[in-house]
Amino acid sequence: xxxxxxxxxxxxxxxxxxxxxxxxxxxxxxxxxxxxxxxxxxxxxxxxxxxxxxxxxxxxxxxxxxxxxxxxxxxxxxxxxxxxxxxxxxxxxxxxxxxxxxxxxxxxxxxxxxxxxxxxxxxxxxxxxxxxxxxxxxxxxxxxxxxxxxxxxxxxxxxxxxxxxxxxxxxxxxxxxxxxxxxxxxxxxxxxxxxxxxxxxxxxxxxxxxxxxxxxxxxxxxxxxxxxxxxxxxxxxxxxxxxxxxxxxxxxxxxxxxxxxxxxxxxxxxxxxxxxxxxxxxxxxxxxxxxxxxxxxxxxxxxxxxxxxxxxxxxxxxxxxxxxxxxxxxxxxxxxxxxxxxxxxxxxxxxxxxxxxxxxxxxxxxxxxxxxxxxxxxxxxxxxxxxxxxxxxxxxxxxxxxxxxxxxxxxxxxx
Amino acid sequence: xxxxxxxxxxxxxxxxxxxxxxxxxxxxxxxxxxxxxxxxxxxxxxxxxxxxxxxxxxxxxxxxxxxxxxxxxxxxxxxx
Numbered sequence: 001x002x003x004x005x006x007x008x009x010x011x012x013x014x015x016x017x018x019x020x021x022x023x024x025x026x027x028x029x030x031x032x033x034x035x036x037x038x039x040x041x042x043x044x045x046x047x048x049x050x051x052x053x054x055x056x057x058x059x060x061x062x063x064x065x066x067x068x069x070x071x072x073x074x075x076x077x078x079x080x081x082x083x084x085x086x087x088x089x090x091x092x093x094x095x096x097x098x099x100x101x102x103x104x105x106x107x108x109x110x111x112x113x114x115x116x117x118x119x120x121x122x123x124x125x126x127x128x129x130x131x132x133x134x135x136x137x138x139x140x141x142x143x144x145x146x147x148x149x150x151x152x153x154x155x156x157x158x159x160x161x162x163x164x165x166x167x168x169x170x171x172x173x174x175x176x177x178x179x180x181x182x183x184x185x186x187x188x189x190x191x192x193x194x195x196x197x198x199x200x201x202x203x204x205x206x207x208x209x210x211x212x213x214x215x216x217x218x219x220x221x222x223x224x225x226x227x228x229x230x231x232x233x234x235x236x237x238x239x240x241x242x243x244x245x246x247x248x249x250x251x252x253x254x255x256x257x258x259x260x261x262x263x264x265x266x267x268x269x270x271x272x273x274x275x276x277x278x279x280x281x282x283x284x285x286x287x288x289x290x291x292x293x294x295x296x297x298x299x300x301x302x303x304x305x306x307x308x309x310x311x312x313x314x315x316x317x318x319x320x321x322x323x324x325x326x327x328x329x330x331x332x333x334x335x336x337x338x339x340x341x342x343x344x345x346x347x348x349x350x351x352x353x354x355x356x357x358x359x360x361x362x363x364x365x366x367x368x369x370x371x372x373x374x375x376x377x378x379x380x381x382x383x384x385x386x387x388x389x390x391x392x393x394x395x396x397x398x399x400x401x402x403x404x405x406x407x408x409x410x411x412x413x414x415x
Numbered sequence: 416x417x418x419x420x421x422x423x424x425x426x427x428x429x430x431x432x433x434x435x436x437x438x439x440x441x442x443x444x445x446x447x448x449x450x451x452x453x454x455x456x457x458x459x460x461x462x463x464x465x466x467x468x469x470x471x472x473x474x475x476x477x478x479x480x481x482x483x484x485x486x487x488x489x490x491x492x493x494x495x
Contacts (some may be wrong), residue, residue, distance in 0.1 A: 011450065028420060028449040028488050132493040157493070182493065183485065187475075190487030191419070203489055238491045269478040287457050290424055290484045299495040304424065306490040 001043060002045040003111070004064060004111075005034040007207050008284075018064070020124055020199065022206040030306065031207045033064045037254050039341045044255050046226060049218075051299045056112055056215035062251060063116055063215070064208045071148040072115025076215050080223035080372075085340035086353075094370040096229065097337070098220055100377065101345050106167075107378035108136040108299075108346075109216055109241070118144040118210035119201035120231040127151060132189035134160055135299055136323050136377055141201055142171035147406065153198065155189050157182065176254050204337040210240045217248025220372055221258060228253075228262045230369035231320070233356040236268045236277045237300040237310030237349040237375055244353060245374075246314045267364070268322035269355030271295035271330060276321035277305060290311070296327045296385045297347040299377055321364045325354035331389055333357070334379060344379035416445075418465045421475075424484035427456040432494070434483060442466065442474040461488060 006156050007016040011029030022031055052058030056076025057069045079099045089096035100109040113139070121129050129140040129148075130153035133148055145152035152173040156165065160177070169175055178185045193200035201209050210394075228249055234242040246266050253262045270278040273295030276288050288308040293301035305311070315322060325333065333353030337343050356373045359365045379386075393411065396402040425434070430453065445465040452459055452494050464471055478485050 023488055026449065028422075028463075085493055133495065134493065135495045137494050155493070183479075186484075186491070186493045187487050189492045190489055193489075193492070200495055203492060206489070217443070237495060243489050287454065289457065289488075302491045304484065304486055 001038050001039060001062075003061065005036055007031040013401070019128075020120050020204045022204050031179075033354055035209050037251075041255055044257070046257055047365040049222065049257075052152075056115065056219070057211070058220045059215050060142075062218065062248075064211050065116065065145055066123070068122055069115065070119040071104040071144045072105070072111060075115045076103065077219060078103050080220060081343070082343065083341050083373075084328040084392070086337065089336060089340055090357055092360055092365070092367050092371060094237070095356075095369060096220075096370070096372045097223070097343060097373050097375055098372055099339060099343060100216065101343060101379065103168045105147075106136070106139040107381060108140065109213065109376040110136045110140040111144070112215050113209045113212035114144050117199065117201040117205045117209035118148050118150065120208040121150065121201075122148060126197070126199040128153065128196075130154070130193070130196075130198045130200045131202055132156070132185065134169035134413075135164055137202065138164075138168040138231040139381075142168045142173040146171040155185065155192070159183050162385075163384070210244060213241045214246035214248035214251070216241070216374070218252065220245070221249060221252050224372075225369075226252075226257060226259045228258050228260070228264045229372045231265045231267060231359075231365050231371040232374065233267045233269050233352050233359065233365075233371065234374045235300055235352050236270050236311050236322075237302045237305065237348075238267075238306075239307030239309075241279055241370065241374075242266055242268055243307055243310045243314045246318060249357050255338065264318060265320035265365075266318040267316055267320040267355065268311055269289070269352040269360055270322065270324055271297040271300055271351055272324040272326045274301045274303060275322075275324045276303065277308045277311045278324050281310065281315050282321035286312060294346070295330075297325075297330055297351050298382065299348045300351060318403050321359060322361075323355035325351045325358070329354040329358075331385065334386070337375070338379070343375065345375045345384050346377035346382045347385045349375040349379070350378055350385075379392060417468050417471060418463055419471055419475075420461070420463050420488040422486045422488055422490060423460045423462065423478065424486070425458040425460075426455075426482055426484075429482060430456065430458055434478070434481065435462075438464070438474050438478075440449075442470045442477070444470055444474050447469075468476050
C-alpha cells in the first residue's frame, strides 16, 4: 500500500520525498508527513484497528512506517481512566485521564514518538540514533536504541542532576555531557545533527518522530468508544503534542471512524514560569515571545517552542483556550491526582490537572461536558518536585502502645 | 565556506536597528533570508549565514550581546 505522498512544508507547501529531512530548503519551514487519505480510506476501518495489537501499532497504517514496528512493540494503548473521584473534586460530570505515566518502556509519552523514529531509522538503514535531552526523551531513545541494537549518542547539559542521568545511562548509550549554556548546547547539537549521518530523532527525523504522538489521540477516541471528547487539556513544551492529537482526531473523522460530532476543544496547559504558548492564546496573538524557563515543570521547560505557533493555531481552530499553572498549583495538581485517582504523575501532569481546574472554574470547560486530561509522564521520575512538600504524618517508637496513642491522637484531630 | 541556519528573534527595542546590515558589513557574512515576520514591536528572521568559522562565531556572539535571541533553525533541539 502506497500510503504516503511524502513530506510537505507546513509553510510554503513545497513537497519532498519521504527521506530523513526536516526543513524546507527554500523557506526553512518545518516538514510534515503527507498521507494519501484516499488510499487509507479503503484499508483503515474500526475492525482493522481492533484486529491489531494492544499497542500504538494498531494504528500502524496511520503512522509513517513501511513495515512492522522494529522496536517498541508494547508502546502505547495506555489506560484511559474514568476519573470519578477527580470529577467530583472538580465539580464536573465526565473526567478522563489518559495515563501515559505507565507507557512502556520508559514511562512517558516520548516512547510513542521514539518508537516511530527508531523504527524509521532502521527502515532508512541508519545504525546510530541520537538526541539531546535532559529527561524523558533521553530515557526513551536510549531504551529503544538498546532494544533495536543500534548505537546511540545522547547529549546532555553537563550540569544535569545525577538522578536524571541514571535513567538514561542504564541502557548503555554513549552519553555526552556538554559544558555550556542551554543556548550553546542547543546550537551545538543542531550542528552535530547537520554534520553526522545519524538519526537525530527530534531533528532530521522530526517529521516521522512527531507523528508518533498521533497514537495518543487515536487511543483517546477509540477508548471512548469511537467518540471525540468535548475537551482535551494537553501539556505544551515544544507544542507538537497538541497539534498531533488534534491531527489524529481529524484523521479519524476523515476516515469516518468517529461516532457523532467532532467538536473537541483543544486546550494548552503550561507552567506560569514557562508559558509562551498560553501567553499567545491569552493575548490572542500569533506572535510568540521567547521566555527564559523558571519552573519546576522541567519536562515542559522550552522557552522558544518550535511548534508554538501551530499549537496556538490548534487551540484557535478547535475553539479551545489555555491556562498557566504556578509552581504551587502544579504541586497541588500532582497531589490532587494522586489523592483522588491513585496516579502519580510528573510535574507536567500537575500542570494539566491545575490547568483543567482553572478552565473549569473559569467556565471555559462546562461542568456537563466531557474532558480528557493528558498525563504524559511518571511522577517517580521527578520526585525532587515534591521534596519538602510532603512529610511523614506520624512518627512513633516501636511499641503497640505508642501506636495506640498516635492513632487516638490522629482520630481526635480528624474530628 | 561554513554555513549555519538560524532563527533570530528581535525584541521591540531592536526592531528599528539595521542588525542584518551590520552582520554583513562588520563581520563579512553572506546573508540569505528565507522567511521573516517583522512587525512594529516584534520580529523574527529565518536565515542562512555563510562566512569563515571565526566570523560566524563573532557574528553570533555580537547578536547575543545586542539582545537578539539566537536559535538554530529547529529551535528546541535540546528537549526535556
